[in-house]
Amino acid sequence: MASLKNFVRLINFKATETEKQHFARKLVGFSSEEMFNVVADVKHYDQFVPFCTRSTIHSESADNLRATLDIGFPPIIESYTSNVTLIKPKLVRAVCSDGKLFHYLENTWRFSSGLKSNPRSCIIDFYICFRFKSLIHSQIALFFFDNLVNKMEKAFIEEAERRYGRATVPIHPLEVVKT
Template sequence: MPSFRTTRKVRHSAREMFDLVADTEAYPQFVPLCLDLKLRRKTEDAGVVTKVVQMTVGYKALRETFTSRVVCDPQILQILVSYVDGPFRRLENRWSFRDEGPGASIVEFEIAYEFRSPALGLLMGGVFDKAFRKFAEAFEQRADLVYGASLR
């Protein structure tokens, strides 16, 4: 099953990065392959926000829509995404954030996925793999835009 994991040190606080990743509605503006995202439901319990979102991804003529549950826990600065419905057999990802000195943090991103259809997996697998490798970079660039670029 394809998977990807990356750890990056970024020039923004863990809370800023958590807030940026939790803002799923903004994803079509900057996330690779994300063409549209609709918030279907949002609940909050003891500070933990759970969203059900429907995302449409595409590359050239290929488009797929799937639904995920996104659990954002600001107490532990973690976001868990689990698959609900669509073209996958499995899709799970996790974001973790921790401060690493003043104005810097460590962002960890993990994802594992498997397409339901082997043919779709062959068509889209390579494209998804390349896109996932750019996810962390896309969020870091978005943070620079939203919060301002820090001195390097």
């Protein structure tokens, strides 16, 4: 029944549904600096981010980088280039700059202090908003968006655990504060 409902949803797909947004806020058992280091490590995304098959850095400074990511699974691989702003250890913000795959894409990670009693904890505010140029990509995103976003968030936490050891507290979802 669920697949029939999704099929009907696909048939009735409207242009206003081509934009996808996701907000999440979580308390995690890693410091802001640890999480920043993982998210800012764009050069190694192809090693731990789901469906990222290649990550290429074109230019890099202490507070900015320009990178191209290849996303997908063979034989369907798409690439896009983003300008990434880095404010250590508080923010990683990527904005698509090439315009081939997306009308726009923004991905923002904000890191703030977690529990006062645990300096190795932080609050992550995660936001992603995009609109594909292709209706086909938009339709695929409609079906898989929530699952893909959850896998992506989980991949960054798992990479932090691989690099820094076990989390000091379990992941705790928090109420999203949109600013």
